[in-house]
Amino acid sequence: MTQEKITVAVVxxxxxxxxxxxxxNSLPGTTLKWIVDLDKKRLEKMEALYQHAQTSSDYEQVLNDEDVDAVIIAVPVQYHFDLAKxxxxxxxxxFIEKPMASSVAECKELNAxxxxxxxTLMVGHTFVxxxxxxxxxxxxxxxxxGEVLYMSSRRLNLGLFQKDINVTWDLAPHDLAIMFDILGNQATSVNCVGSRNVSKNVEDITSLTITMENGPLATIQSSWLDPNKIREMTFVGxxxxxxxxxxELFEKIKIYDKGVEASPGYNSFDEFAYAYHNGDMYSPALSMVEPLKVEAQHFIDCIHSGEKPQSSGEEGLQVVQVLEASLRSLEQQGANVKI
Incomplete structure (x- = not known):
């Protein structure tokens, strides 16, 4: 049986x-009907590329169009809640780009x-x-x-500086979404420290520590003020x-046969020792497919099937819970904040 086309609007x-x-626009079984933006120059550029789509600066036209099945929201985070609601x-x-909304309360209301x-409510956690x-x-x-003992992440670069959110809200959602998706644990508390170097209003460097329920400790370093672009995550098992x-262009994942164990028993300090092993490194082969295309297709598939998306509103809420707690921790000079 042929499925009906899903008509979408991108805001x-x-x-x-x-x-x-x-x-x-490229997905089979999907019709791009509306492109919305307040900037007329941006709309003119989109009009030239997608002549079959209608453009508008009036969001109400999309909401009142009964042909539109789904709305894709890619605007600054402070507008996510109102547009999605x-x-x-x-x-x-x-479909809302990350982070889902500006507060836990807003995320809960959208989920409800x-x-x-x-x-179907889905969040753009593209990396998963x-x-x-x-x-x-x-x-x-x-x-x-083996058992994952801890996870660390570094997401650093020079810019792009934001005015409405700090660097944790801008960059850390990627790492948090990956962490929750892979490990499956709930965060229980957060510590966050940072500094404001370029702007007096938002942190451009932060270090975030997350304690997980029955799981590993996780640290996430985020920066807009680094000479090198770094996108690195380490999982120690x-x-x-x-x-x-x-x-890395090719060997994006490297697995190291390395580890350390304490001696099972000793009678004196002289006998105390660690047993290290240092084996081979290997890099598994990966199929290179654009993640955003996979994500977009998944959203359309979930609309048809009614199944919960991999990055649903619940996963979006998880991420925002940590982000909101990080703000409270920053306000308290890095104090431990429970979730």
Whole structure:
């Protein structure tokens, strides 16, 4: 049986919106009907590229269009809640870019609206749909690393500086989404320290520590003020260690047969020793598919099937819970904040 086409509208043509427009436009069984932005120059550019789509600076036109099944939102985070709420109340399925909203309360309200209206609500945690992250999840769930002891992440670069959110809200959602997707543990508390170097209003360097429920400790370093672009995550297991370097063109994942164990028993300090092992390194093969295309198709598939998306509103809430707690911790000079 042939499925009916899903008609979509994309709201926001700034930094990331054009990528969403391109991918949703290319999906079979999907019709791109509306492109919305307040900037007329951006709309003119989109009009030239997608002549079959209608453009507008009036969001109400999308909400009132009964042909529109789904709304894709790619605007600054402070507008996520209002636009998504209006779309859900209009009976539309909703895809929101990360982070889901500006507060835990807003995320909970959107989840409740989606559930009440039986609408698909999905958050743009693009990395969880990438081949490297899916491979890491497969490796860890197979037990190849043993018990995961801790995870660390560094997401650093020079800019792009934001005015409305700090660097944790801008960059850490990627790492948090990956962490929750792979490890499956709930965060229980957060410590966050940072500094404001370029702007007096937002932190451009932060260090975030997350304590997990029955799971490993996790640290996330985020910076807009670093000379090098670094996108690196390390998972240390009781058997092996894994490094994911997203900057690498080919060997993005490297697994190291390294570890250390304390001696099982000793009678004196002189007898105390650690047993180290240092084996081979190998890099698993990966299939290179654009994660955003996989993510967009998953959203459309979930609309058809009614299944919960891999990055649903619940996962979006998890991330924002940590982000909101990080702000409270920053205000208290790095105090431990429970979630």
């Amino acid at each position: 926001g043509c700034g930094y990331w919106g054009p990528n969403l427009i391109r991918n949703f 209006a779309a859900l109340q209009a009976g539309k399925h909703v 609206l989606a559930a009440a209206g039986n609408r 749909y990438s081949s490297p992250v899916r491979k890491i999840k497969e490796i860890i769930q197979s037990g190849d690393l 009781s058997k092996r260690m894994l490094v994911y370097n997203d900057i």
